[in-house]
Amino acid sequence: MRTAGNGVVAKRGGLSAVAGVRAAGVACGLKKNGRPDLALVVADEPATVAATFTQNLVQAAPVLISKRHLRGRRFSALVLNSGNANACTGRQGLRDAEEMAREVARLLGRPMGEVFVASTGVIGRRLEMGAVRAGIGEAVRRLSATGGGKAAQAILTTDTGRKEAAVAFPIGRRSVTVAGRAKGAGMIAPRMATMLAVIATDAAVSARTLQRALGRAVAQSFNCITVDGDTSTNDMVLCFATGAAGAPAIRSGTPVLGVLQAALDAVCLALAKMIARDGEGATKLAEVRIQGGRSAREARLAAEAVATSPLVKTTLFGQDINWGRIMAALGRSGAHFDPTRVDLFVDEVPVVRRGESLGEEAEAAANRRLRRREFTLIAGLHAGRASARMWTTDLSEEYVRINAGYRS
Amino acid sequence: MRTAGNGVVAKRGGLSAVAGVRAAGVACGLKKNGRPDLALVVADEPATVAATFTQNLVQAAPVLISKRHLRGRRFSALVLNSGNANACTGRQGLRDAEEMAREVARLLGRPMGEVFVASTGVIGRRLEMGAVRAGIGEAVRRLSATGGGKAAQAILTTDTGRKEAAVAFPIGRRSVTVAGRAKGAGMIAPRMATMLAVIATDAAVSARTLQRALGRAVAQSFNCITVDGDTSTNDMVLCFATGAAGAPAIRSGTPVLGVLQAALDAVCLALAKMIARDGEGATKLAEVRIQGGRSAREARLAAEAVATSPLVKTTLFGQDINWGRIMAALGRSGAHFDPTRVDLFVDEVPVVRRGESLGEEAEAAANRRLRRREFTLIAGLHAGRASARMWTTDLSEEYVRINAGYRS
Structure with missing residues (x-):
């Protein structure tokens, strides 16, 4: 992970690196193969x-509930399950x-409006709530400051590995951490909050300021990756920001907010690239860079x-x-x-x-x-000065194999 | 091929079924495997x-030349080659x-402005003009009223078979034919004139009226198919319309123009569906029908x-x-x-x-x-009364195999 100066440095570990956070991951039986499928992250x-x-436009039930709870701007916990998306379930x-x-x-003795919910997996099937209830009970019992790794495992579907990233930077004498984890390998497309990601910081920062910083970071990272052009x-x-690092609160319009932004940007971009790199069936990660666009919108297009x-993506797979x-x-x-002024490069x-072959x-x-x-x-x-970057994968036979057989 | 009454009936044969048309197909060496690669169609x-x-926005040289010649509104011949697209060649x-x-x-003793050119194949490589000149000479010598089949073969690339369709309808005591041929299996996407198709009729009809009728037929057929979302x-x-059937000229605003339109629609739709059915690696042809859209534009979207x-297309391949x-x-x-009012059917x-599973x-x-x-x-x-139809294929491992290795 590259960081852009500003005193922001990469750090080991995922959510567990953030002060004031506990987590747990358990297997409650939603995934038939017995792998972890329920995670809990608690402030x-x-x-x-x-x-x-x-x-x-079609949004899963946990998205609708979490959107409602976001209005309160306070976070106590996030419960996530994999194996079932709880979408199109009425x-x-x-x-x-x-x-x-x-x-x-x-179980935590907190207000329900501070608990967020996320689900991922097959669309259109009812959750087995008996299993989920049991899993939540077990997860609460197993909560620990070092449970982040297990929790990260429990939200994976077709992912081939954990996706975690962390950075730290100083505020005065305190060290503040921003860390995150993500899942996602298919139904990945730009121009939306793509996939599931949880990011935590022990900085103290208001919900409003945090929302603005997160929006910027997501626009340059998660919204710039594509595996298959489909949107989940x-x-x-x-x-969420715990403030547990003990550093002074970060206020809007101060230089230290710029540093927090750089830290958030670095974590989001690292996680987004991990998702693209782990795209279903992907063997390549390509950065697509457009220079000399007439406008930012056109460069992005x-x-x-x-x-x-699909033709460019199969070309990358074919290495020709x-x-x-x-x-x-x-x-x-x-x-x-x-077209007669276009230049193309690989690296x-x-x-x-x-516009012509060299x-x-x-x-x-x-x-x-x-x-x-x-x-x-x-x-x-050579049409102007705007530029844009996106990250994409190749399209392999393995992508088809994974997605032709996903439900069975 | 279904036809919509109006006296329009399906007919055997491709371009050869149209009076006043000769064609030829030859192998001039653009395709290294020795298959036919140059075709000529002459009125x-x-x-x-x-x-x-x-x-x-990036248009091949033959497209630019043919667009220029279309201004003259008169047709003597079309020369097509496969194996090389003559695009991005300056x-x-x-x-x-x-x-x-x-x-x-x-060679034909006709004005150059009445000769149209079409090319298909790899982008960015110069045409071997020695081979092309020799091929043109041979094609002119071999022109015949029954050469349409060979000509159809010569424009194929990754196509697995010839794509021809013909219908006939009566005008007074004369029988008028509309027939066409097409090629195309990849780089197929909606919202444009997709692929190469040649349609001929022995009806007598002005270029202006023909252009309007063709535009309508293309919008409902070639522009409604997709294999991979890429545009060539x-x-x-x-x-082109030879008038050689000897029937009276078809004028704008007359009922018989409606019959010609139905005939053109039927030929274009039949050819378009043949292209989709032969989509690279395709094992399925699916009609996607949207009903109850808020507007025609939204139904189309x-x-x-x-x-x-890609996820829907791999689902079709997986038959689940x-x-x-x-x-x-x-x-x-x-x-x-x-979303809670949506109904889905297969057939x-x-x-x-x-919005929920049955x-x-x-x-x-x-x-x-x-x-x-x-x-x-x-x-x-259930959002309005607009509807839309498109035809698509499944996405198979074979599509990836074909396109990862196309140039080598």
Whole structure:
């Protein structure tokens, strides 16, 4: 994880690195393979909270409940389950999500409105509430300051590994930590709060300021990744601030808020890239960088068209720079540019100059880059000064295998 | 092919069924495997012509030349090659496309402005003009009224078979034919003239009237199919009318124009469905039908989101109705509706009522439909009266195999 100066440094561990946070992960039987499927994250003292949610019109019951609870701006706990999305489950689904919050609140002795709920898994099936209730009871008993790792495991679905990131920075003599965890490998698309992520900090900061900072960080990270262009009904990024580091409160308009923003940005971007890197069936992580766009909107459109094109993505899997597909994607993106002025690079290797091939040797050099696990596709449009970045994966036969068989 | 009454009946054969048309297909060496790669279609007497072109900003040289020649509204010949798209080839590409038109015009003794050019294949490589010139010479020598089949073969790339359709209808005592052929299996996406198609009729009709009728037919057919959401730089649908059936000219505002429209609609839809059915790696052809949309635009957005979703497409390949992915796609489409009022069907089998599952038996019944080669996914949004239809394919491992290795 690269951090941008400002005294922000990478740190080991996930949520467990943040003062004032306990967590637990258990297996309650929602996943038939016996893997962990229920996680609980608790703030020792009520914390301030910010969150962003899916922009899908179809929203899961836990999203609706958590949105309602966000209005109170206070956080005591988040309960998450995998194996079942509790989406398209009607009134019963809402009642089930409410009951999850109520049960956690009861056992912790906190107000129900401070408990947030998140679910991930198959859409359209009712939660087995007997299993969930038992799992919540066990999770509360197992809460510990070092339980973050197990909790991170319990929210995975098709993910192949835990996704955690943490940074620290000083405020006066105190060290403040921002740490997070995420899940997500499929139904990943830009322009929304994509997937589930929990971020915690022991900084003291108001809910309003935290919400604004989180919105900025999400726009440059989770909303810039794509695996398949599909948007989940359950996406949620939640960030809470315990203040337990003992540092002075961070106020809007102060330089230290800029440092907190840089820390949040670094954690969100690290988690977002972990999600893209672990995209279903992915063997490559490509940064798509558009330069010289006519406007920020057009640069973003161009980046999205390239990042989501199945033909570009299969080219990356094939490790052969069929750059005509990048040109075709740019051309249908809605961005305005002169095709005879476009330059294309893979990392620093030029492939196309002024819309035409630089020849077989240039393509062979680019192909050597495509054989790496990570690289950057750069398009210079020469239509203005705007730029945009997105992260995408290749499209492999394994993606199809995973998604043709997901429910069975 | 279903036709809608009006006296329009299906007919055997492709372009060869149209009076006043000769064609030829030859192998000139652009395709390294020795398969046919150059086709010529000629109207015995100059015909009226209409065409639609790709809306991609990046347009191949033959598209630019054909657009210019369309201004003259007269058609003598169309020369097509496969194996090389002549796109992103700069000024030399334009000179090469012009030379193809000039060479055909010279050999036929017709004006160069009446010769249209179309190319399909790899983007960014220069045409081998020696091979093309030799191929044009051979094609002119082999022109015949029954050469349509060979010509159809010569424009294929990843297509697995010829795509031809024809209908006939009476005008007075004369029988008039509308016939067409198409190619296309990848880089297929809606909202543009997708792929290459040539349609001919021996009706007599002005270029203006023909252009309007073609535009309508394309909007309901070629622009309603998707294989991978990518738009080619070389798409072109060209329709010419020889008048050689000897029937009276069809004028704007007359009932017989309605019959010609129905005939054009039927041929375009039949060809479009052949393209979708032959989509790269496709094992299924699904009609996506949206009912009860708030507006035609929103119904179309909803149909597109479902038809292009990789998760819906892998579900079809897996033959397991993971309908939550259809709900998620509808929800991110931009269409407005109440998720708790949505109904979903596979053919006439109901799966979801009022946004919730109808249970495992209903899903099992739907899965039996998904095992067929063709079926319809119907979403009732209950938000208005607008409807939309699109045709899509499943997404299989074979699509990835084809496109990861296309150039090598």
